[in-house]
Amino acid sequence: MSFYQTYRPKKIAELDLFSVREVLLSSLASGKISHAYLFVGPRGSGKTSAARILAQIINCQENQNKSDGFSEPCGQCESCQVITKGSSVDVIEIDAASNGLVDDIRELRERVRLAPVQLAKKVYIIDEVHMVSSAGFNALLKTLEEPPEHALFILCTTESQKVPETIASRCARVNFTKATIEEVVGSLMKVVEGEKIEADRETLQEIAEATDGSFREGHKLLEQIAAFGKKIDRSILTRILGTAGRPSVKRLLEAAISQDTELVIKTFDEMEKTSAKAPVLATSLLILAKTEMENCIRESRSPEMYLKLIDSLINAADKIKISPLPLLPLEIALLSIEGDGHERSKPSKTESPLTEDKPAPVKEISDNKVTQKFSATGLSIEDVKTGWGSFLGYMSESNGSLAGMLRLVQPMYVEGKAVVFSVTSRFQQEMLEREVKRKVIEEQMARVWGPMTFRCVLTDKIIRTQPSLEDENVAPVDDGVDTVQGVMLTAEKIFG
Ligand SMILES: [Zn+2]
Numbered sequence: 001m002s003f004y005q006t007y008r009p010k011k012i013a014e015l016d017l018f019s020v021r022e023v024l025l026s027s028l029a030s031g032k033i034s035h036a037y038l039f040v041g042p043r044g045s046g047k048t049s050a051a052r053i054l055a056q057i058i059n060c061q062e063n064q065n066k067s068d069g070f071s072e073p074c075g076q077c078e079s080c081q082v083i084t085k086g087s088s089v090d091v092i093e094i095d096a097a098s099n100g101l102v103d104d105i106r107e108l109r110e111r112v113r114l115a116p117v118q119l120a121k122k123v124y125i126i127d128e129v130h131m132v133s134s135a136g137f138n139a140l141l142k143t144l145e146e147p148p149e150h151a152l153f154i155l156c157t158t159e160s161q162k163v164p165e166t167i168a169s170r171c172a173r174v175n176f177t178k179a180t181i182e183e184v185v186g187s188l189m190k191v192v193e194g195e196k197i198e199a200d201r202e203t204l205q206e207i208a209e210a211t212d213g214s215f216r217e218g219h220k221l222l223e224q225i226a227a228f229g230k231k232i233d234r235s236i237l238t239r240i241l242g243t244a245g246r247p248s249v250k251r252l253l254e255a256a257i258s259q260d261t262e263l264v265i266k267t268f269d270e271m272e273k274t275s276a277k278a279p280v281l282a283t284s285l286l287i288l289a290k291t292e293m294e295n296c297i298r299e300s301r302s303p304e305m306y307l308k309l310i311d312s313l314i315n316a317a318d319k320i321k322i323s324p325l326p327l328l329p330l331e332i333a334l335l336s337i338e339g340d341g342h343e344r345s346k347p348s349k350t351e352s353p354l355t356e357d358k359p360a361p362v363k364e365i366s367d368n369k370v371t372q373k374f375s376a377t378g379l380s381i382e383d384v385k386t387g388w389g390s391f392l393g394y395m396s397e398s399n400g401s402l403a404g405m406l407r408l409v410q411p412m413y414v415e416g417k418a419v420v421f422s423v424t425s426r427f428q429q430e431m432l433e434r435e436v437k438r439k440v441i442e443e444q445m446a447r448v449w450g451p452m453t454f455r456c457v458l459t460d461k462i463i464r465t466q467p468s469l470e471d472e473n474v475a476p477v478d479d480g481v482d483t484v485q486g487v488m489l490t491a492e493k494i495f496g
Contacts, residue, residue: 024050281330
């Protein structure tokens with residue numbers, strides 16, 4: 001038996017996902033078990049394990065004729081044992097992803113009426129229920145509308161949006177999330193203790209980071225590594241984790257930041273050969289980039305590059321699913337990092353199909369001319385710029401890291417009671433506009449300019465000098481303004 005099977009949780013209290021454990025424990029305590037459940041969550045998050053435990057709970061002989069609260073399965077009685085062995089005719093597991101299912105579900109409607117043979121209750125566990133055909137769903141719906149007393153339905157799915165609302169609304173929904181790194185480590189600890197494997201916490205943490213929040217994947221990796229010996233060898237660990245391992249991700253990120261495009265391309269080439277998993281790599285890269293970004297802020301260095309990188313990695317992660325080459329969005333994100341002073345000269349790069357449309361700075365600048373007149377406070381952008389230094393000073397006193405973030409924004413113009421800041425990344429925008437942070441920022445703004453609010457606009461690059469658009473003689477590309485704008489201005493001039 002594999003580690004995952006051997007160390008499957010046997011009680012609700014042993015479930016590795018904290019939130020699921022709490023929800024199910026409280027329904028046990030209250031003695032309220034629904035006649036139908038919808039378990040929603042990613043692969044390897046423990047849905048089937050939880051379903052089998054529930055099947056045992058309602059059938060365990062200790063729980064028969066109980067009126068107040070259920071206990072965990074005893075594991076000893078006949079019912080518990082046949083279910084553990086998977087040999088009970090009354091626990092029916094259907095995999096909707098396999099063929100011939102429509103008939104199964106149609107027949108189900110007939111067969112569900114028949115009393116259980118062996119156990120107190122029949123339990124139907126339907127895996128990947130979103131794959132059921134519409135005819136199948138109709139049959140299922142009729143069954144759920146008038147559920148027989150002696151049946152429990154547990155529908156499991158990785159894609160809840162594909163389950164018809166009529167079905168979902170008749171089930172008690174339990175959300176299984178991706179496991180946190182801590183939760184995967186906790187689950188691996190049980191194996192390490194049980195199998196007497198010598199592995200320190202850091203090793204387990206590294207394995208957990210490579211799993212994309214899946215317990216099953218974690219167990220599989222640990223099993224592969226432990227096959228080489230009970231004392232975990234660093235070189236084996238690196239070999240099995242491959243590109244998802246911490247040292248190689250670090251090297252990749254460093255190559256990207258130093259714009260060593262050759263090395264980035266070469267690494268991705270190797271990864272394709274070893275069929276590295278794109279979602280896992282995306283998470284590992286993000287974790288590392290986040291740490292680096294925080295280090296920059298702590299050490300008062302500019303985190304701008306990491307902010308941009310985090311932004312493009314988040315965008316790239318979105319595209320992994322729809323890309324026929326799952327690693328490609330990540331490769332593009334890493335290859336398109338721009339360093340300070342490395343201006344892009346080719347417009348084709350900024351039109352990468354993998355970066356979302358960004359608002360053209362041109363519009364913001366022309367807005368500038370108009371909106372400045374409507375300042376409700378009588379405050380001009382010049383006043384804001386004059387007070388900017390003292391504002392940053394107050395900010396540093398009240399919140400150092402937030403001040404670090406604000407050093408990267410540029411006040412652009414005043415609009416009503418709001419100062420409009422230019423930011424270069426969505427991440428930055430979201431951080432600053434978060435309610436708690438907004439409050440802190442506005443408090444300090446008030447000390448300099450009186451009661452004011454602010455809003456952020458996303459621009460490609462911080463605009464340090466604002467050229468006059470009416471001036472025909474301005475050569476846009478050399479202005480220190482972003483290239484996108486330059487190209488647009490040039491295009492305007494050419495095409496009128
Ligand atoms: Zn029992």
